[in-house]
Amino acid sequence: MTVKPRLLLVYPATHKLGWVKRFQLPSLSLKQVAAATPPEWEVLLADEVQEEIDFDGDYDLVGITAMTHQAVRAYRIADRFRARGVPVVLGGIHPTVLPDEAIKHADSVVLGEAEPVWAALLHDLQQGQLQPFYQVLPEGDQLSIPWSRHDFLAPRKYLTTRTLQASRGCPYNCPFCTVTPHFGRTFRYREPEDVLAELRSFKPGLMVFLDDNILGDPERAKPILRGMAGMGLKWGGQANLRFAEDPELVRLLAASGCVGIFVGLESVDGEYANLPKTAGKTSQADLIKRVRDTGVVVEASVIFGFDDHDAGVFERTVRYLENCAASLPTFHILTPYPGTALFSQFQQEGRLLHTDWQRYDHGQVVYQPKQMSPERLYNGWVQARQEAYRWPAIAGRVMQSPGKGVNLLYNLLRRGGIYGREEKTT
Ligand code: B12
Incomplete structure (x- = not known):
């Protein structure tokens, strides 16, 4: 049996929520990154709003999303994984806007949308040729993206997935x-x-x-x-x-x-x-x-x-x-x-x-x-x-x-x- 490489996708939380956490939505950003991930990868989720991150888990890559208010927490999470030698990719609006800040805490930063670059990034990682930045700018008025992925969200409780x-x-x-x-x-x-x-x-x-x-x-x-x-x-x-x-x-x-x-x-x-x-x-x-x-x-x-x-x-x-x-x-x-x-x-x-x-x-x-x-x-x-x-x-x-x-x-x-x-x- 071949062992699949393991990708952990992380949604950082800045606050602990009480009962309101059952009324949250899963991160669509990470659902789209998951959807763009080739099937030979196993995709796991750590949604910090819902649960603690397992920092000792066995992962081949950690991908973290960050809006601006999440950036400090995202960088702390990234630093902990990288201290263990696990490569980290940062993406989302904050790393897109401030890639030079983000790269200090990551092996690679995805600027803008993941779908056009993600498979190439994973390929480069496996070849030992990960680049510091990946970006493809949007063009035209057509949007062609895969359907968002849900299977890796279970069994957490959201308002809806x-x-x-x-x-x-x-x-x-x-x-x-x-x-x-x-x-x-x-x-x-x-x-x-x-x-x-x-x-x-x-x-x-x-x-x-x-x-x-x-x-x-x-x-x-x-x-x-x-x-x-x-x-x-x-x-x-x-x-x-x-x-x-x-x-x-x-x-x-x-x-x-x-x-x-x-x-x-x-x-x-x-x-x-x-x-x-x-x-x-x-x-x-x-x-x-x-x-x-x-x-x-x-x-x-x-x-x-x-x-x-x-x-x-x-x-x-x-x-x-x-x-x-x-x-x-x-x-x-x-x-x-x-x-x-x-x-x-x-x-x-x-x-x-x-x-x-x-x-x-x-x-x-x-x-x-x-x-x-x-x-x-x-x-x-x-x-x-x-x-x-x-x-x-x-x-x-x-x-x-x-x-x-x-x-x-x-x-x-x-x-x-x-x-x-x-x-x-x-
Ligand atoms: C939907 C949405 C929400 C939803 C989120 C629901 C959910 N769980 O998914 C709700 C209503 C909860 C929300 C809340 C907030 N939001 Co909001 N939201 C949006 C909106 C409209 C779309 C975000 C989205 O899901 N896009 C779809 C995904 C697929 O796109 P994406 O996030 O850009 O992700 C792509 C890339 O960025 C990249 N990517 C993203 N993460 C990663 C990670 C990795 C590893 C990789 C490789 C790539 C990658 O790949 C993805 C696929 O292409 C954006 C505006 C926008 N267009 O970005 C604002 C936006 C993200 N929100 C914003 C803000 C400020 C907030 C709030 C802080 C506002 C508030 N105080 O109420 C809160 C924070 C909530 C929290 N959880 O902490 C700002 C962020 C600005 C900033 N610089 O941080 C934005 C950009 C709006 C704006 N007008 O500026 N939001």
Whole structure:
């Protein structure tokens, strides 16, 4: 019997989660790396959100993914494996943006997408010719990727393991976002038939699209939504709220089994409510109502701390979201992620307080805001979250929505995250 080489894929955790961990999704990044791994490899997963990593295990290669807030933990994990002589590859958005930092903790760094380079990297490793960096830049508007892999996830408990992407990339290039500079200026879509075939392979039940903007190109999205009607899938995803300018898209969304859609309003007024992505002829409040009234939960996300935000922004935002009864208000602190135009701007202006990546997570203030102190911004964010998730506020918006049960469930989960306790591991 031949022994397969063993690949351990690691999802680093920065916090220990309580009961909320049962409502997480497995990393699609690692599901795609697994899918791109040739069958002669055995693929194992260490999802630190769910369990401890076995640092003494027998592995031929360790692959670690990292967003910015995970980078410090990812580097610690990498250093421990490398100290034992196990080669480590780092990938994901943070190593893509800062490959020279990442390579200090890895034998190789994959910049951008794994699918076009991963098999070659594994071949090079086996030949003893691993290169420090691998990268193939995205081109065109077609996305050709293997179906994501699930077998290596068992038997962990997730909200659902049925996640996929129908598209990648984004043309909007918002100054605070990493997507356009690193995943391409166009939407790249998979063939609708390929997406629908993957969806048909799922058992009926909950699934999640992890696209940046599943409805970004309506003509590419509509065949997918039409094909989903009657499949018995209940799904969630993320989109630009402007899709709701198109009544057909709103109707198809509800008919396709969508239960919840995450939309980035970014700001309820000022410059950031008028970005190419957010501006349009109908107000964001009216668009929210259109979608909400179909029974689809609208998770409306806003960011606090743009340069035109004064200390009145917290109150204005909470009231705005209350008035349009967005099903699930979500608040973030502006975070200048490395690789964004915002990071370069704040760096040039000397406004970055530090580059302790663990604290770049939308829940801490890492820069000097223009119109308030960092403390005021932080406290305003805490208060806005608590205010929006008081029982009367939850009851008010749930009562205004069709689909009250699903709406209430989402709100209870979110309230748990806001009022619950989280412990740091690192
Ligand atoms: C879906 C998503 C989520 C989901 C993740 C669900 C899941 N478990 O998979 C949820 C909603 C939970 C989420 C949460 C957050 N997210 Co998010 N999310 C995304 C989104 C839209 C897609 C990510 C994704 O799954 N892509 C699909 C996979 C296949 O692509 P990928 O991750 O790029 O992976 C490919 C390559 O990068 C590479 N790769 C990745 N890892 C590895 C590892 C190895 C070894 C190799 C070889 C290659 C490799 O190969 C993969 C396949 O091609 C991105 C935007 C984007 N386009 O990247 C933001 C994004 C990753 N999120 C971001 C952020 C900030 C967050 C939060 C911190 C926000 C918050 N505070 O709420 C949290 C953190 C949660 C946590 N777990 O700690 C930022 C990260 C910025 C940064 N520099 O860190 C992004 C880039 C959005 C943005 N606008 O900038 N997110």
